[in-house]
Amino acid sequence: MAGRSSSLAAAEGKAPAPRRTRNKPEERHKEFVRKAVELFAEIGFEAGTRELAQRLGVTQPLLYRYFPSKDDLIAAVYQEIYVNRWKPQWREGLLDESRPIRERIVAFYEDYAGTIFTPEWIRIYLFAGLRGVDINRRYAATVEEQILRPITLATRTSFGLGGGEPPTPEEVELFWTLQGGIFYYGVREIVYRFPMPVDRATMIRNAVDTFLTGVGPVLKRLAERSDAPA
Amino acid sequence: MAGRSSSLAAAEGKAPAPRRTRNKPEERHKEFVRKAVELFAEIGFEAGTRELAQRLGVTQPLLYRYFPSKDDLIAAVYQEIYVNRWKPQWREGLLDESRPIRERIVAFYEDYAGTIFTPEWIRIYLFAGLRGVDINRRYAATVEEQILRPITLATRTSFGLGGGEPPTPEEVELFWTLQGGIFYYGVREIVYRFPMPVDRATMIRNAVDTFLTGVGPVLKRLAERSDAPA
DNA sequence: TTATTTAATTATCGTTCGATAAATAACCTC
DNA sequence: GAGGTTATTTATCGAACGATAATTAAATAA
Structure with a gap:
């Protein structure tokens, strides 16, 4: 109780006991x-x-x-x-031709959603994007290279369409809408805190089912168009 | 060049001529x-x-x-x-049964994208969402009520499935993934400034084609399941 | 035990921010 | 043209920010 009058800024009675443990x-x-x-x-x-x-x-x-x-x-x-939490086995699983394409895609999105659907991942990702750093551009490029192009090729193959040539931009863009649709589920849940009456697994299953059912004819049309130039 | 010594803060030589016009x-x-x-x-x-x-x-x-x-x-x-730029005719156009469903949905998303794919709309929307105000929750509720439920019902009808009952959460969620996929195209273009080799109209057409082709069987399955309870 | 090292603290600087009070001057009315 | 209203400016406050320099004390070695 003596002295201690050195500084008025001491905020009398609220000195939270400095730790001074040396780590x-x-x-x-x-x-x-x-x-x-x-x-x-x-x-x-x-x-x-x-x-x-x-x-x-x-x-x-x-x-x-x-x-x-x-x-x-x-x-x-x-x-x-964004670096430490990336799993190389995502790409490997998608390329595993011993399993049906639907199963591979559903399994990927379930694991992917389990990894990134957290406030840390999604909110910081959007903060970074709005801040203008190139994190998002680079991450999106990785997603396209490691996930979407493999998915595109695997899907093409499973529909019996030519698997030799690299995916066209139009094809990749098609798979981006699936990716974006699922990602945006996470944004609504975690950022907007919108009530989500349908659980993740159901959403993923329905979205992938719809997409895989519909993508065949569209891929075929795109392939025919590129086969037959003017 | 006389006096003018009253304030040192005048930042000598950089007085940008105050306007003083009275508006x-x-x-x-x-x-x-x-x-x-x-x-x-x-x-x-x-x-x-x-x-x-x-x-x-x-x-x-x-x-x-x-x-x-x-x-x-x-x-x-x-x-x-978010209030002044909302167009009531979006809903009306989607409910116009004189046009085929695909045409209605494509037309809606083209107009919608033309309205919201601007830096002001998308960036401020994400800033608001991260800030935690309820703008986004309320906006998403409006989208669901004015856009997605009408789309769901119209699509159901066009597939000859029962049009009486209100859309189930699972059905609405399905259409959210289409909405999210298209919205996320705008985020990649405008926020991340990712190179977008496929133009908007093509992306929308392909996404809607894929979705509408694939959604029939899934909607049917959902309807059957709700018809036949355990 | 004493000396050395360095993790952690105290104190403080210069800027920038949202906001307020008081002074000034442009426009309107009579 | 004189007087009043108020749009706009000048000046300034207190708080919070990122960052730095100097001081203190915990761990390690001698």
């Missing part, structure tokens, strides 16, 4: 990124470094010992979510 | 909202009121004569975009 830098780094993912998903990238520090039970300048700037922290968040 | 409040109000739409679409809602004032050639406190707070300005922006 290994590597663990701290991970801890910071993990909580940053959580915070940015909630508030967006304009979330303050002070808020993040408070949630970590740490002072704000300490963050700058681990990340030179806030943008570096954000870059680490991107890496964590 | 009618009503026009100013519209002018402010219009430019705010532009600015928020570019930067997001964290765009500063000073930046907005500068683009209007006006001082920042003047904004507060027309809008009590920044949130009121944002509310006016929502009204302008």
Whole structure:
């Protein structure tokens, strides 16, 4: 109870007992990124470094010992979510010709939705897109290359249409609408918090059924048109 | 060149000649909202009121004569975009049974895309959704009520399936995936600036063709299942 | 135990933000 | 043309932001 009059800013009676536990830098780094993912998903990238520090039970300048700037922290968040959570077996499963095409596509979208339908993934993805960084362009390019082109070829094959040539842009775009339709289910559920009376698995099954039933004739028409030039 | 020493903050040599033209409040109000739409679409809602004032050639406190707070300005922006740009004839066109269902749906999505595929509409919509206001929930409810349920009923009818009962959630969800797939085309084009080698009209035609071709059997299965309870 | 290292803190700077109060000047009316 | 109304400006406040420098104390080594 003595002195302690040095600073009026001490906010009398609300000193939350600084921790001063000394952790290994590597663990701290991970801890910071993990909580940053959580915070940015909630508030967006304009979330303050002070808020993040408070949630970590740490002072704000300490963050700058681990990340030179806030943008570096954000870059680490991107890496964590969009690089580390990508599964190479998605592509492999889609190419596994021992299973029927419908089964492969449904299984993929169920696993994919299970991975990305979280507030961290979807909200930060949209925040990043609106911010104008190239994360989304690059991610979409990966989706097209690793998922949609394989799906397109596998579907073509399963309909007995020529499997040699690479997919045309028009074909790929067709599969983008399926991808977008399913992704937007997640946006409505997680971002808009729209009431979703139909569960994910049912939605995926119905969407894939509708798509696979209808895509045959359209693919055939596209193939015929490219076969017979003017 | 005399005096002028009153304030050091005059930023010597960069006084951009204040305008001091006296406009009618009503026009100013519209002018402010219009430019705010532009600015928020570019930067997001964290765009500063000073930046907005500068683009209007006006001082920042003047904004507060027309809008009590920044949130009121944002509310006016929502009204302008999501209420004023809604077209009641969308619903009417979809219900016009004198035209084939495919034609109605394609025509709707072409007009709808022409209306909402702009940076103002899509970017501000996503900003709003991430911000957590209820704009998106309400808008999505309107889409479901005014667009998707009519489409569902019209499609059912055109397939000769019972048209009496209201659409089931599962049926409506099916049409949401078409809506979402087309909407996400706009997100990729306008927000992610992904290269889009297939033009809108082609994408819409192919997506609707695929969907309408495939949706018949799925709708039939859903109808049968609800007819024959356990 | 003492010395060294460095994780973590305190203190603070310069900017920018939303918002308010007071002063000024353009337009309208008589 | 004088006087009043109010659109617009100048000046400024307090809070929050990202970032830096200097200080303190926990862990490790001698």
